[in-house]
Structure formats: C-alpha cells, structure tokens
Amino acid sequence: xxxxxxxxxxxxxxxxxxxxxxxTKGKDVMEMISSFFESNGLQWKNVGGVCTDGAPAMxxxxxxxxxxxxxxxxxxxxxxxxxxxxxxxxxxxxxxxQEVLDSLLAIVNYIKSSALNTCLFKELCNNMNSDHEVLxxxxxxxxxxxxxxxxxxxxxxxxxxxxxxxxxLSGILDQLNELNxxxxxxxxxxxxxxQNCRLKVNRRNLAMFEHLSTETEQSETGIVDNLREEINxxxxxxxxxxxxxxxxxxxxxxVLVRNPFHVSLDVSxxxxxxxxxxLELRNDSSA
Numbered sequence: 001x002x003x004x005x006x007x008x009x010x011x012x013x014x015x016x017x018x019x020x021x022x023x024t025k026g027k028d029v030m031e032m033i034s035s036f037f038e039s040n041g042l043q044w045k046n047v048g049g050v051c052t053d054g055a056p057a058m059x060x061x062x063x064x065x066x067x068x069x070x071x072x073x074x075x076x077x078x079x080x081x082x083x084x085x086x087x088x089x090x091x092x093x094x095x096x097x098q099e100v101l102d103s104l105l106a107i108v109n110y111i112k113s114s115a116l117n118t119c120l121f122k123e124l125c126n127n128m129n130s131d132h133e134v135l136x137x138x139x140x141x142x143x144x145x146x147x148x149x150x151x152x153x154x155x156x157x158x159x160x161x162x163x164x165x166x167x168x169l170s171g172i173l174d175q176l177n178e179l180n181x182x183x184x185x186x187x188x189x190x191x192x193x194x195q196n197c198r199l200k201v202n203r204r205n206l207a208m209f210e211h212l213s214t215e216t217e218q219s220e221t222g223i224v225d226n227l228r229e230e231i232n233x234x235x236x237x238x239x240x241x242x243x244x245x246x247x248x249x250x251x252x253x254x255v256l257v258r259n260p261f262h263v264s265l266d267v268s269x270x271x272x273x274x275x276x277x278x279l280e281l282r283n284d285s286s287a
Contacts, residue, residue: 026057026065033065044069049077092237094230100165164215164227171209172234187246189283193276194239199268201231207272 022028037044050069052058058065059078066078093101111117175193197208206213212227270278 024057026060026063026068029057029065030068044072047073047076049079051079092234092241094233094237096230097165097169097234101169104166104169164212165230167212167215168209168227168231170211172238175208187242189280191239191242192279192283194235194242196268196275196279198232198235198239200272201228201235203268204228205272208276 034044036042047069050066052066056064061067069076070078111121175190193208200206200208206216
C-alpha cells in the first residue's frame with residue numbers, strides 16, 4: 001500500500017509513515033504533517049477540520065498544532081476528540097470510592113506481577129470452585145481496562161469479600177465502558193441517565209446497578225443507606241464533569257425527535273428495565 005500514490009479520489013492509511021522521533025511539540029507535529037502533505041501532493045486548503053486530543057501540544061492557544069493549522073487554513077474546524085474528553089470527564093471519584101478502587105487495583109496488580117502469586121491465586125480459586133481463576137491486569141493507558149478489572153474482581157466477590165462500594169464501582173464503570181464504545185448521541189442520553197440514577201438512588205432503587213442491587217438484597221446491613229450519599233456525590237460530580245467537557249450537548253436540542261418523546265414525561269413512570277432504552281431513543285438524532 002505504501003507504494004500506491006495518493007489521488008484526489010483515493011484515501012489511504014499512512015499513519016505508519018508519520019512518526020515523531022524526538023519531541024512532540026506543536027511545531028514538530030506541524031512540520032511532520034506538512035512534510036507528509038508535500039510528499040503526497042496534498043493541499044492544506046482542502047482541510048476542513050482537525051481532530052486531536054487535549055494535550056497542550058495539540059490545543060495550545062499560541063503554539064498548539066491546531067492553532068498552526070488555523071494560521072494556514074482559517075476556515076478549518078478544530079475538534080477535541082470525544083473519546084479523549086470523555087476519558088478525562090470520568091476520572092472523578094469521591095475519596096472513599098477512590099480508596100476502594102486504588103486498593104482493589106493494587107491487590108490485582110500485586111497478584112498479576114508475580115508468577116508465583118498468580119499460580120497460588122489460581123489454585124485458591126480452583127479450591128473454592130470459582131467461575132474464574134485469573135484476574136485481569138490493569139493498565140491506566142487503556143480506558144476500558146479499569147471497568148473490566150473491577151468487573152472480573154466482583155465476579156469472584158462471594159469468594160473474596162463483601163463490599164458495596166466495589167459493587168457500585170463495577171456497575172458505574174460498566175456503564176461508562178459501554179458509553180465509551182458508543183459516544184456521540186449517547187452523551188446526552190447518558191447525562192439524563194445519571195440524573196435518573198440519582199433520583200432512583202434517593203428512592204432506594206438500585207436496579208441500574210446489577211451487582212449492587214443483588215448484594216443489597218442478600219445483605220442484612222443497610223448498604224443503601226451507607227452508600228447513598230457517596231453514590232449521589234459521585235453521580236453529581238460525573239454529571240458536572242461530562243457537561244463541562246461537552247458543553248455543546250447542553251445547548252443542542254434533539255431536533256429530529258418528535259412527540260410523544262419530546263413531551264414532559266417523568267421517566268420514573270416507566271418500568272426500570274426500559275428506562276435506559278427510552279432515554280437513548282429520546283436522544284437518538286437518527287431516529
């Protein structure tokens with residue numbers, strides 16, 4: 001493919017040709033992209049938009065790559081990658097939940113970091129007839145990793161510990177992972193889901209968090225009362241951060257959605273099992 005020339009009616013992936021050897025400043029990226037354009041007969045005037053992450057080298061107001069592109073192409077539309085923004089927005093956790101998550105990840109990584117520990121843990125799980133015998137390794141650079149690790153850990157929960165915070169983390173991270181794979185129209189729907197979750201938690205309804213709901217039913221302690229404030233604080237902070245990183249969604253209306261979905265309807269009047277689907281449909285611009 002590298003030997004095939006680029007034409008106006010041809011799109012080729014040449015990412016492997018663009019590699020920064022040393023620094024990754026805005027000017028370095030600009031020089032590399034400009035060289036790539038020149039060697040492949042591409043013209044800056046044809047650029048309509050540039051999508052990057054939120055690093056200063058990309059979005060810097062004076063020396064950022066997008067600013068340098070705008071100097072050449074004033075009409076281009078700069079965009080901050082939705083997935084990167086979402087990853088930043090969902091980093092917030094109240095201190096008690098963050099402590100539980102940090103402890104959980106430390107336990108998992110301690111077991112996974114040693115072949116002996118891994119073998120001993122596998123034998124322990126086999127002796128307890130656990131459905132799983134291997135934990136997933138956590139890596140911070142993979143956005144879906146955290147939710148997957150907590151989910152696997154919780155599936156061993158009956159054999160390891162009882163912890164409502166772990167159950168809640170598994171539920172909310174599962175939902176964040178699912179949204180991370182979809183995004184776009186789902187951002188606005190997810191904001192409404194968060195608000196709906198807060199209302200349901202205040203009513204002691206945990207149907208949207210499967211593991212936490214199950215543990216609550218099986219536990220004799222007041223898990224809901226103990227965690228309700230923490231969950232509410234987290235959902236409120238998450239709602240605020242997502243709207244801060246995605247202000248455009250709070251300003252736009254779902255223009256293609258018509259009655260009966262655009263009427264004032266209390267989502268709590270809808271059965272728990274279809275509330276999420278209703279909110280997604282209400283905010284689906286392709287419907």
